[in-house]
Amino acid sequence: MSEPIGNDVAQSPLDILEKGVVSTSSGTKGLSAEFGEVKDLKQGLHQRHVQMIALAGTLGTGLFLSSGQSIAHGGPLGALLGYSIIGTAAISVVLAGAEMSALVPLNGGIIRFAEHFVDPALCFAIGWNEVYAHIVSVPSELSALAVLVKFWTDVNSAVWITVFGALMLATTLVFIRIYGELEYGFSILKIALVIGVNLMELRTSRSPLARPDLHEHPSLLRPRGYFGRFSFSTARLPSRLLITVFFVGLIVPSDDSDLLLGSGNASESPFVIAAKRAGIPAIPSIVNAVVLTSAWSAGNSSLLWGSRILYAMALEGRAPQLFTRINRFGIPYLSVLFYGMFMALGYMSLSSTAETVFSWLKTLVSISTLVNWMVITITYLRFYYGCRKQGIDRRRLPWTAPFQPYMSWWSIGLFVILLLTGGFSTFIHGHWDNQTFVSTYLNIPLFFILYFGYKLIRQSKVISLEKIPIEHFLTIAEEEEKEPESEGSKWKWWTFLWK
Known part of the structure; x- marks a missing residue:
């Protein structure tokens, strides 16, 4: 079995790069010594855990449920284009993060890069x-989980929010290996479901041309029907998922009323609708079960990553020191419990429809993710132009991203447009909605308050391109011997999935 490779694990390839878990640089030891990388956290994840979770991390509730809304509002072509365009921007972010991580594999990923390359x-x-x-x-x-369970039972949602919240806390407060095994199993289930559904779609698809055309469905031509779908696809989406979106668009009519049920469970999933049309009665429960594990997995990952980020910030003096406390399992337990307190927000779904609460919480998460992507891109551009300003040949870097800086400029331009127009429907006469406006634009002033507040108190300054320590990092990387990667023989047969 392979050796543990780090303190944390990512939910997607982008997460792995952001948090600096995967180290491709030869300068890991030198950087660890110089920057005092902390080794207090328990290491328990193995290569098979990380690889499988990275592979299936893009398969979440957004694909299984929200893709139905994308097809309903934008049509099959609009949904495919929306996912494709956002996919190109997401790939740019991943590649930019990979180039920086290869040179500077520090814990904290983009948070640490921003400190050394920008401000x-x-x-x-x-x-x-x-x-x-x-x-x-x-x-x-948690709100999504409560709605998903209602597919089978009418037990009060508060029960399920409490049960799954307790399970998330339990798995995060004990050995990290337990988390890894859970995520490994969830990943296998999601991959099996997508493969099975795609095979079913190939078997049941009769005529790709039997789709509503533009004359019958003018929503395909309206900005709200096409451009508005982008917000649903601001997830971590690799190109392989486009195949699934394409197949679903072929066999599920965009005017199917079930796509907009608003149930929040498998009833509105295009995968389930396709199964019903194929006359396979067992599929709805199977899809709902896998989507449930997907939501559980996402909650586990947010709790794990969030606690590690808070722990790292506390170590650097940017959060209260109490969050650095570690329990006997090597877990920053106070950081985990801090997030546990906010689980109570899930009970808000009891006072209104769970779908409504899930929708605005999802919007808040999507916008903050969009801001995070923008910061990654800005940080990379500073890194790129720092290399140019200092006359550093990028061929000296351990790995370089293709099509740069053009891909990054394309991405940041798209992200700015999406950020500013995410709630454009509220500005249309007669369509103002307080919930949409607040959930879409709250993050913008909040981010600037944090940024300029810190600058005012700590008097920090933007690092000039000439002073970005790129040459310093290169020297460390070039002086270290490259360590051979160890591969466990026990799980080699799985590697066909990602190699």
């Missing part, structure tokens, strides 16, 4: 933006 104030702002995102994400997933 300590940006490090503070994006760090608390991540904390805020995970605070909102955990109750969001």
